[in-house]
Amino acid sequence: QLLVRVLEDGATILVASHDVAELEGAADHIMVLDGGTLRTSAAVDELQARYKRVFLSGDPTALGHARAVATWWNAEQSGRVLTGVVEAGAGTGGLIGRFESVPGIDELRLEALSL
Secondary structure (H helix, E strand, O other): OHHHHHHHOOOOOOOOOOOHHHHOOOOOEEEEEEOOEEEEEEEHHHHHHHEEEEEEEEOHHHHHHHHHOOOEEEEEEEOOEEEEEEEOOOOHHHHHHHHHOOOOEEEEEEEEOOO
């Protein structure tokens, strides 16, 4: 109830959480910190439009090259699979083209960034 009352008064509340999903529906603006560095700060809908979750599979060397064609957050590689969050920019076409230009990538999947 206190949170609702404060928000109704137009106050700003800063919440730090590693579980962004718990903020869904409550936050209208999110700042992303990665290793103590501010990566981005934007409205929730803008973040979801600009960033995509990427799943790549292929030769481990090719996955290393895929890391170089985009700026990754929370990139994790396990064998032949690389996952992480990448800025798509104005659209996903350019992002897809960058990954498809890397020889040895067998599968590429982009998903909306869920909060």
